[in-house]
Amino acid sequence: MRRGAVCGAVLALAGVAFVAALAAGGDPTRAAELDAGREVYDRCLACHAIGYDRVGPRHCGLFGRRAGSVPGFPYSDAMRRSGIVWGPESLDAFLRDPPGFVPGTHMTWAGIPEPDARSQLIAWLAFATAPSRCGPAAAP
Amino acid sequence: MRKSPSVSPTAARVSRRSLLAGGGATLSAAAIGLLAGAPSLLGARAARASDPSADARILNTALAAEHEAVAAYQVGAESGLLAKDALDLAVQFQGHHKEHAELLARTVRALGGAPADPRSEYAFPVDQLQSQTDVLRFAAGLEKGAVSAYLGAVPLFGNRDLAKAAASILGDEAMHWSVLRYILGENPVPVAFVS
Secondary structure, X not given: OOXXXXXXXXXXXXXXXXXXXXXXXXXXXXXXXXXXHHHHHHHHOOOOOOOOOOOOOOOOOOOOOEOOOOOOOOOOXXXXXXXXXXXXXXXXXXXXXXXXHOOOOOOOOOOOOOHHHHHHHHHHHHHHOOHHHHOOOOXX | OOOOOOOOHHHHHOOHHHHHHHHHHHHHHHHHHHHHHHHHOOOHHHHHHOOHHHHHHHHHHHHHHHHHHHHHHHHHHHOOOOOHHHHHHHHHHHHHHHHHHHHHHHHHHHOOOOOOOOOOOXXXXXXXXXXXXXXXXXXXXXXXXXXXXXXXXXXXXXXXXXXXXHHHHHHHHHHXXXXXXXXXXXXXXXXXXXX
């Protein structure tokens, strides 16, 4: 199996709270935010993984990535042509109302109305999808 | 009960036959909902209220997730890590996902769409599945995610019969999630509201 997939699985299955605590460098507020965000990410787990493509594309390397650009993933035309680059602001708008923000998207999911849950999730995504953690260069 | 390492006596006592019979009854309710929804889309009332191709897109995304769940349970069933009771449950739950998939595909077709096919391969984290607990935890995560996925689909349907059918499937996935938590020794119903 590819290392990206393994790393995604590690993040998904085991020790994530521990990893988050380490990443927070002893800052309890930050650790709590990452933990809460990881829990919100459970809502994505029917369709996504960090390290490999599923119903939705992998999230590894998400920040700074052009929407619809994971090679080989069968995106909708709507996503491919959206012109979005993923970052905290575009993710906040998309995750509030995916079909509203990208009409015609295959991510047919109503979104996360609570601003706090979204910001926690985006903090977790920024952490967990960093290529140094989930990409080919990440430690196994 | 909270720390039960394997399938609990309660779960095991219920025979597979009676479990299957109960499951069949639940799913035919979903079937009625879905099949009731599809033809009514052709009516004028529904045509005004909803866009069949948008509803078909929602069903197709759900179908892709159901295909993956079927494949995931296959990996679990073939892992050799599941004791008989757990294996029976996995096979039964897989059967539900197959029924969901068949129904969703049929409904997408009835709406004039092309149903999503299963992927030729799935990248499951097999390296991480070393024990029965790992397999059940993995399945529980997928089922929990499926509940969230259907919850997020329900309000998007233009056709309310399809929303009702999706909610019926949601209920089935929530039962899977709960039973898996129970046999993992976790609180089977940890929240009053799913999200």
